[in-house]
Amino acid sequence: MEFHRDYHIAWILSSIDHHVVAIRFFDEIFHRYNSTSSGIAFTLGRVGHHNVVAVSIACNTSQSFAGDIVDSLLREFPSIRAAFLVSADGTVPRNGNVRVGDVVVGLESSMKSGVVYFDHQETTNQKRFFMTSQSQHLPGAVLTAANNLKSQCGRNDWLRRLEQDWPARIPRPTAFRGGSGELDDIQLVAPEEIDKADDTSLELTLNYEFRRGFPLQRQLKAFSGMIASSEQMLKDPPLIDSIAASNGILCFETAAAKIKSRPFMVVSGVTSCSGDT
Structure with missing residues (x-):
């Protein structure tokens, strides 16, 4: 999506539980969705003047990360320049x-x-x-x-x-x-x-x-x-x-x-x- 290019900062969370806690710090949440192909959850929002995307696995399983979460993140948001x-x-x-x-x-x-x-x-x-x-x-x-x-x-x-x-x-x-x-x-x-x-x-x-x-x-x-x-x-x-x-x-x-x-x-x-x- 074209608006994904407006996101330059990513938060990578180690579980969906931590994801839910982290997005409480967003000043505004624009959109939340799960990728069915990668099993990864995305939350798009704003922190201060910055658009931020939070990402984690979509559900807690015995495997902490499904596939390569960073590769999936960059496919969805190719303009990311800083990740935490x-x-x-x-x-x-x-x-x-x-x-x-x-x-x-x-x-x-x-x-x-x-x-x-x-x-x-x-x-x-x-x-x-x-x-x-x-x-x-x-x-x-x-x-x-x-x-x-x-x-x-x-x-x-x-x-x-x-x-x-x-x-x-x-x-x-x-x-x-x-x-x-x-x-x-x-x-x-x-x-x-x-x-x-x-x-x-x-x-x-x-x-x-x-x-x-x-x-x-x-x-x-x-x-x-x-x-x-x-x-x-x-x-x-x-x-x-x-x-x-x-x-x-x-x-x-x-x-x-x-x-x-x-x-x-x-x-x-x-x-x-x-x-x-």
Whole structure:
């Protein structure tokens, strides 16, 4: 369709459940449909001034991705220039600063893609990190957006948008205010900036608490750094901790490795810590 050429940004979700949650952040939804040939669900909408298409499998099955979701996306929307893969199965090492509920963005301090792919079985058998490939670049539009978010003006604009335009059906965040009364900065925390001896010294990425009758024990954070992806999650907690420490990996996830084409930024929500039962 000709109007599909008006869409340049895509959100790739790891399940239809996450798809439903993600589109609640759209300011306006124009159209929703499923592709019968590929088994993929599409939602077309607007976020701010941008037309965005959200895409995922159309139903939850044992197979996370039916075919190559990126190829299907680009066939339907050939004008896509920036794509973000949002996964929600991140696992982090026990001794790191990233915690359950935090977010890790696959972006190195050099502004290169911070995602490595590894073989789960070989890594388990050999008790060492068996890397198969690494994403080398990100689209210019994605890097521009990341740079903008790191700037003072970009952080302030983003926080104002969260406060003012958050959809009414999502619990509204409130900015944490320090002793000066000013809004704390939104910041992506790079691995070299993490003080492992004092987690409280970190500047918070997004300080908020949901109004559900109780305060959060710990404010959630977002980090930028290395993400390791494999088709199956490692099950050996000491191995996870060792690989993370020796390779500078912030979290492990499985969604990115299940997609053949990889021209996207990976954003991983952390749902478990190594050793959790």
